[in-house]
Amino acid sequence: MSAVRPLLAGVELGGTKCICILGTGPDDIRAQIAISTGSDPGTTLRRIENVLREWSAVHGGIEALGIASFGPIDLSRRSATYGFITSTPKPGWRSTDVCGPLAGAFGVPVGFDTDVNGAALAERCWGAARGLEDFAYVTVGTGVGVGLIVNGRPVHGFGHPELGHIRIARMRGDDWPGVCAFHGDCVEGLASGGAIAARAGRPADDLASDSPIWEPVTDALAQLVHTVMLATAPRRILIGGGVFTVRPELFAAVRRRLIESLQGYLNLSELIGSIEEYLVPPGLGALAGPLGALALAVEAVAGY
Numbered sequence: 001m002s003a004v005r006p007l008l009a010g011v012e013l014g015g016t017k018c019i020c021i022l023g024t025g026p027d028d029i030r031a032q033i034a035i036s037t038g039s040d041p042g043t044t045l046r047r048i049e050n051v052l053r054e055w056s057a058v059h060g061g062i063e064a065l066g067i068a069s070f071g072p073i074d075l076s077r078r079s080a081t082y083g084f085i086t087s088t089p090k091p092g093w094r095s096t097d098v099c100g101p102l103a104g105a106f107g108v109p110v111g112f113d114t115d116v117n118g119a120a121l122a123e124r125c126w127g128a129a130r131g132l133e134d135f136a137y138v139t140v141g142t143g144v145g146v147g148l149i150v151n152g153r154p155v156h157g158f159g160h161p162e163l164g165h166i167r168i169a170r171m172r173g174d175d176w177p178g179v180c181a182f183h184g185d186c187v188e189g190l191a192s193g194g195a196i197a198a199r200a201g202r203p204a205d206d207l208a209s210d211s212p213i214w215e216p217v218t219d220a221l222a223q224l225v226h227t228v229m230l231a232t233a234p235r236r237i238l239i240g241g242g243v244f245t246v247r248p249e250l251f252a253a254v255r256r257r258l259i260e261s262l263q264g265y266l267n268l269s270e271l272i273g274s275i276e277e278y279l280v281p282p283g284l285g286a287l288a289g290p291l292g293a294l295a296l297a298v299e300a301v302a303g304y
Contacts, residue, residue, distance in 0.1 A: 015090050142192060208291065
């Protein structure tokens with residue numbers, strides 16, 4: 001007889017919307033709902049709390065809660081602002097405690113990390129990174145983020161990696177300033193969904209596949225992947241998020257530009273095998289983010 005798995009709740013707190021999820025894993029999702037993030041954190045967090053309370057009344061009490069949040073966030077448990085979103089450019093959310101109110105409301109173990117680290121952990125539990133101790137999950141959507149798993153754990157130092165904000169070499173002749181409120185033409189400022197829309201004047205899913213807009217976007221992302229490969233030597237890199245969900249053909253361009261960027265420095269066939277099996281979509285598809293919150297709840301139950 002298989003053991004009964006604990007009922008878990010998760011909140012994927014995104015810059016545009018929050019997704020609440022209830023279940024035990026991808027094969028047992030009891031409920032899921034999206035809530036607009038908005039510019040008033042108090043209102044949003046109360047709506048999330050109300051949803052989770054309603055679900056608990058119907059499905060029974062939860063045993064742990066996972067919160068996968070956009071950032072930057074404070075992950076130091078010794079800090080007075082642990083669980084806070086810190087220097088985000090999102091209006092209204094700077095210096096907001098997102099973990100404290102939800103943890104206090106339910107009195108259960110809480111796992112808290114970035115949305116990309118959560119998605120990475122979900123891919124290790126149930127998706128395209130099963131069996132891997134070293135890999136990376138890149139999301140390209142409202143922003144650009146990287147979840148890094150090294151020796152089986154998310155990378156945490158004084159905070160968490162923010163590789164979407166690295167500065168890169170610009171394509172020759174491209175002087176578009178980028179949209180990042182902090183850095184202008186960092187990777188996020190050049191290749192996020194917001195950057196694509198700002199440069200093109202319309203959303204990414206409205207652009208033709210041969211639009212010249214994609215050239216600087218895939219160039220920036222290939223440089224990001226190049227950096228991740230040389231920094232932590234991941235055994236696989238997954239790219240998800242809204243942009244790649246609607247434009248999966250971008251994988252071919254990023255793979256090609258990555259090979260060009262590496263200039264033969266690494267013996268790719270010996271180290272990683274096929275580039276098509278190394279730089280891949282998430283196995284969980286669009287559910288990687290919401291299930292990332294559940295994966296953090298799993299971690300909380302385990303006591304990590």
